[in-house]
Amino acid sequence: MKLIPDLFLTFAKVGVTTFGGGYAMLPVLQREVVESKGWATEEELADIYAIGQCTPGVIAVNVSTYIGYKKAHVPGAVAATFGVVFPSLVIIILITALIRNFSEIEWVRHALAGIRACVCALVFSSVIKLARKAIPDLAAFLVFAAVLILSLFTDVSNVVWVVAAGAAGVMIRTLSSLRKKKGGDGT
Amino acid sequence: MIYLQLFWEFFKTGLFSVGGGLATLPFLYEMQARTGWFTVADLSNMIAVSESTPGPMGINMATFTGFTVAGIPGGIVAVAGEICPAFLIIIAIYRLLDRFKTNRYVQYALYGLRAASAALILVAGLRVAEAALLNVPAWTASGAFTDLFRPLAIALAVTVFLLYRRLGKHPLWYILASGLIGVLLKL
Known part of the structure; x- marks a missing residue:
């Protein structure tokens, strides 16, 4: 696949599987960006997260801009950053427009309880992977x-x-x- | 003009909130009080929806607010404003790092930063685990130590952790399955 569309799609995938803050996207980032595409190393991910803690803005944007720029300069940065926010734009607008009290629906709450338990297990596993390189x-x-x-x-x-x-x-x-x-x- | 105002307000939010999505919250409260574009009730609804939908929280909150104030273009403009500062700053940092990456002292600093990064991601994971796997309010209310744990959620997290380490597979599958299990078991 061409690099620019690939950056957009990959980071859209990262965006849609992020539940919670930027740390929650680490497992998918490792899988997609480090292991399957080889766009960055574990060390670089750790670097970007540290930079993201000290610079303004959402960490997801910091990470996608950094990797997008590294791979294909400004067009790459735009594609990756637009990719990571795209699912949010669509999903939030649909839910806000169509469903009232979305977060109080019973099955949504149950599904989220399961997803949160899963996300912390995935994050722990990712930290172990990261630690091998970062420590x-x-x-x-x-x-x-x-x-x-x-x-x-x-x-x-x-x-x-x-x-x-x-x-x-x-x-x-x-x-x-x-x-x-x-x-x-x-x- | 409302779009320009939205862009400017979220540009400031993106510029001054350091360290991820939740750091944007105080700025949104301040924006609410000053502009009256949305109500305090809208804000708490926004936090609930942002937490219960995929996507980085900071982006979800910007989309929600922008959409509530000025429809679909409002959502897009708010997100554009929110990501703009981080986008520009990260590109500048990337170019700096790229120029100085062979410098000894930059390498030394990154050695410390990576270890810090692993620690901070672990802290974020522990905070999620506290909410997802433990029930601190029930414990403080009853005093019974057994009330502290959510056994089903803990069992799910341990299972995901072991399976993910052993089988690999894309994190997406674990997230989907855990959401489904949450609904079925009424977690």
């Missing part, structure tokens, strides 16, 4: 654990933790490369 060593695991605990138990904005983790990354790697150099001189 290569003990120092990275310590950064991961610190951000996990701080974000769970404090009300400070995630932006702070992302920036701190970036700074920690620079310090850890600079120190370890210095130490390597020193070790090299000694022998």
